[in-house]
Amino acid sequence: EDQVTQSPEALRLQEGESSSLNCSYTVSGLRGLFWYRQDPGKGPEFLFTLYSAGEEKEKERLKATLTKKESFLHITAPKPEDSATYLCAVQTNFGNEKLTFGTGTRLTIIP
């Protein structure tokens, strides 16, 4: 069974203090790994897709990286508006877009 584990569960950072979120996965065959951001009371908002080990994607203060066993979401000099829950998900089946999600990391940036 596909499994996705995210750590830490919660993270509090001072504004400007860089850090990384971890997503480790155990799957039969990875087709894609996805990062989403979710604000309270809202649906997940797509951030990145990664397909193969060594791939990196960047968007503003966020950079996602992928290895054969895990993915990292690096946050550089975060601002309070980066506070949210960050979800990692994997897709393994061809022709079926089922996503298997982790439980998320709740990130709080303190001004």
Place this chain on the structure above:
Amino acid sequence: ETGVTQSPTHLIKTRGQQVTLRCSSQSGHNTVSWYQQALGQGPQFIFQYYREEENGRGNFPPRFSGLQFPNYSSELNVNALELDDSALYLCASSPDRGSQPQHFGDGTRLSIL
């Protein structure tokens, strides 16, 4: 471009009742997936519809059922509601069966009393 819209936003039901949740997919998207998100958890896949046919199902009992219409909008029906069905129900759409990423609506918050 209109995003994924869901209705209603909130709903309160009692045990044993039935509920129907609705989703309008993003313009041009023919594939819709439904997820259940319990408080503090990640979304869990319920099922997916592609061109009005079910195309994959997660570990949910048969009392969870769905429909997709010719305009690619979709419904999620839940019969014999249980307390554990209290959750945020999310709909996601994508341009085609094999394409990503999925784009999510803001969900329906269902509370069972």
